[in-house]
Amino acid sequence: MSTPHISAPDGAFAPSVLLPGDPLRARWIATELLSDASEVTEVRGILGYTGSWRGRRVSVMGTGMGVPSMNIYATELARHYGVTRLVRIGSCGAIDDRVGLRDLIVVSGASTDSSVNRRLVAGHDFAATPDFALTRALVERAETSPANASPEGGSTSITHVGRVFTSDTFYGQPASELDLLRASGHLAVEMEAAGLFGVAASEGVAAAALLTVSDHLNGDTHLSAQERQVGFSAMAEVALDAVTV
Ligand SMILES: O=P(O)(O)O[C@H]1O[C@H](CO)[C@@H](O)[C@H]1O
Numbered sequence: 245m246s247t248p249h250i251s252a253p254d255g256a257f258a259p260s261v262l263l264p265g266d267p268l269r270a271r272w273i274a275t276e277l278l279s280d281a282s283e284v285t286e287v288r289g290i291l292g293y294t295g296s297w298r299g300r301r302v303s304v305m306g307t308g309m310g311v312p313s314m315n316i317y318a319t320e321l322a323r324h325y326g327v328t329r330l331v332r333i334g335s336c337g338a339i340d341d342r343v344g345l346r347d348l349i350v351v352s353g354a355s356t357d358s359s360v361n362r363r364l365v366a367g368h369d370f371a372a373t374p375d376f377a378l379t380r381a382l383v384e385r386a387e388t389s390p391a392n393a394s395p396e397g398g399s400t401s402i403t404h405v406g407r408v409f410t411s412d413t414f415y416g417q418p419a420s421e422l423d424l425l426r427a428s429g430h431l432a433v434e435m436e437a438a439g440l441f442g443v444a445a446s447e448g449v450a451a452a453a454l455l456t457v458s459d460h461l462n463g464d465t466h467l468s469a470q471e472r473q474v475g476f477s478a479m480a481e482v483a484l485d486a487v488t489v
């Protein structure tokens with residue numbers, strides 16, 4: 245079987261799929277972290293892989309950027325491939341000064357300027373929240389994962405749990421809007437989490453989101469490409485641990 249956007253045969257995906265926005269991050273995770281990984285889809289360059297992590301079967305696939313793209317891939321995975329657990333692993337731009345570069349954010353809820361989820365609630369505002377058990381597993385793994393441990397003890401990055409803002413746009417958010425988001429308790433901005441939580445609710449599957457802070461929008465600081473790779477491997481290992489317990 246294939247769908248308009250996924251060319252994999254039946255059974256090609258594991259029940260749990262990690263979802264980075266960047267398909268090349270999916271490939272990096274498959275080749276560097278998974279055992280026996282094989283490519284299962286490549287339609288439009290959105291790469292998907294299935295392999296194993298500590299002996300448990302797991303998949304990883306890119307989603308592209310933005311809510312509409314996430315909506316397509318998450319829906320097709322849940323509806324046509326029997327996927328029951330979807331975990332976004334993405335980058336984000338922090339807007340709260342308590343959150344630093346490289347920190348992890350386990351998303352507890354996502355506000356959004358996207359209108360997509362309103363279709364689920366007759367035009368009203370949808371509460372875009374993740375699955376509690378998956379979210380708890382992410383928090384526990386982030387706090388104990390060897391990938392996130394420093395040689396001196398403790399963690400290499402701080403793990404935050406909180407609200408983020410899913411934006412339809414990467415560019416052009418005025419500083420006044422970021423001020424409002426910060427004042428109303430949002431830790432960071434990104435572009436897919438609320439869309440994923442909406443699909444999970446309508447398809448009856450579990451979803452969660454784990455983010456690495458790649459940019460700080462208050463101070464205009466950014467991780468280098470090399471640092472992104474190291475930071476993202478910690479995030480990927482935490483998510484792999486959380487979905488394969
Ligand atoms: O790193 P990923 O997962 O792509 O996530 C973030 O990066 C992209 C923007 O550069 C958007 O998709 C945003 O949500």
Ligand SMILES: O=c1cc[nH]c(=O)[nH]1
Pocket residue numbers: 335336337338414433434435458459461
């Ligand atoms: O959406 C995003 C992702 C990373 N960094 C940002 O500033 N925004």
